[in-house]
Amino acid sequence: HIINGLHGMHTSPSHSAFFGALGGYRGSDGVPPSGPTIDYELSKVLPETLLPHLCIGMDSTENMKAKPTVANLSASGAGQPIFMHSNPNHLYQMLYGGISQGEIRKQHEARSSMFDQIEQLAITKGVGLHGINKQRYGQYVNGFNDINGLRERLNKVSGDLRKFAPKVDQRYTRPEFETDWHDVLLDLGISALKSGITSVLTIGSGRGEIFGAWKGLGVEQQGHNLGHMKQPDNPIWIKIRQYNSRMLVKLIQELDSVPEGSGTMMDNSLIVYTSNNADYQHTSGKNWPVMLLGNYDGAFKTGCFTQLDSKRPINALYTSILRASGVEIDRFNMSEQMAAKFDSSTGPLKEVLA
Structure with a gap:
């Protein structure tokens, strides 16, 4: 289900909304989270797991080695960021060190x-x-x-x-490109879902910042410069988005291979593919595209394109996800005072719920 026309103007994105992208509130570089993010809230209402919530961040090899954990996207509450893991060796030790x-x-x-x-x-x-x-x-x-x-x-x-537990190979210890680490980080995230270690996985392909690197795809430029390029029909952006799409396909196929209930794990899952920065660099957040994959046990419509009028915020989508998870809520992280300015309605998005 492709959704065009949600907005995030209240998150002040520009280069990145940081915690505001998943929190639905003002976020910027150096601004601490003002409340919990949707991924953390989901981890609270879903059945308890060993690790309530796993965050993974992908970046250049240099950045991932220098800062193997950073906190930019997820939070458990005001002033309480959740760190994402970027060094697959450290993450493997954390998850599977006891059986290695x-x-x-x-x-x-x-x-x-x-x-x-x-x-x-x-x-x-x-x-x-x-x-x-x-x-x-x-x-x-x-x-x-x-x-x-x-x-x-x-x-x-x-x-x-x-x-x-994934098999450890030279991509962990001697990566040729940063995409080697990206690939094995994805493998670790998938294994955490399939094993039941966690039910909520957040992946930041640029760790919520304005950087990112994909030399393994033949993309020599990285980081901030990529955001200043024209995106339509740009072969560099096509490569990056195809790579992201292959990751999504792998995630879907892996979840679909695990029997669960009367179907598969994918039948009971929802993948939210979106940006931490709306539609382009230096954006106002007027249009925040989202793609939903899976129907979450029949809760969401699939095979659709929905065009909205930029009058409902990303918070309304997060409200919809919580409603589908059994939480009776009309607004997520938005006061009535804020809603009067930034939301034309209340409750979930009727256009996406089945």
């Missing part, structure tokens, strides 16, 4: 011991802090608690996870 052998197992055990010690040390050092400093330090300590808790939960089901 050799060097991966050694690194996993060393990292586990270190995190346990850091958590205990951090707890004792926070005494005496007050106000905002105490709150921030609490989030810091909780981060280690989350990491250690996840490791313990994964260890308890290690036998069941073994058959889902």
Whole structure:
């Protein structure tokens, strides 16, 4: 289902709306999230999993190595960003280190011991802090608690996870191009869904920023310059979008291969393909195109093109997804005061729900 004509003018996108793209609120470089994002809210209402929500970010090799985790797109609440993983070696250790052998197992055990010690040390050092400093330090300590808790939960089901763990090859340790890491990051995300580790996966093909690199596709230019090129009929943009489309096809095929209920995992899934920056660079957000893949157990119409009039915000789509998930909600992250200016209606998008 292709949807054209939603808007995100209230998110102030320009180069990127950052957290605002999935939160439906003002977002910009350096602006902290003002509320939870739709992916996190979904993870709360779907059946509980070992890891409620997995975020993956793809970028140039240099950026992914220098900053293996960044937080730009997802959040669990105001001032509470969720980090995305960009180094597949670190992510593999996190998900499957407990069932691995050799060097991966050694690194996993060393990292586990270190995190346990850091958590205990951090707890004792926070005494005496007050106000905002105490709150921030609490989030810091909780981060280690989350990491250690996840490791313990994964260890308890290690036998069941073994058959889902991707095979580690030289793309992990000696990538020729950044797209090698992009490909194995996707494999890890798919394996986390198929194994039931998580039910919510967020993938940022440029980590929510104005960068991104695809040298493995023969695209030598990268980052900000790509946004200043004309996009229609541009062979560079065609290559990038075809690559993204192949990723989507792989995700669909993998989910469709897993029996679930009376059908497959894909029958019960919804893939939302969109941008963190609406329709083009330096955009006002007047048109925010979206493509929905799958019908989420019959909740969404498929095989359609819907043209809207730019009077309903992306929040209305997120409201629709939550409604389909059993949440009685008329607005997502939008006050009545904001809605008076940015939303011509209320409730979900009637054009997309079946």
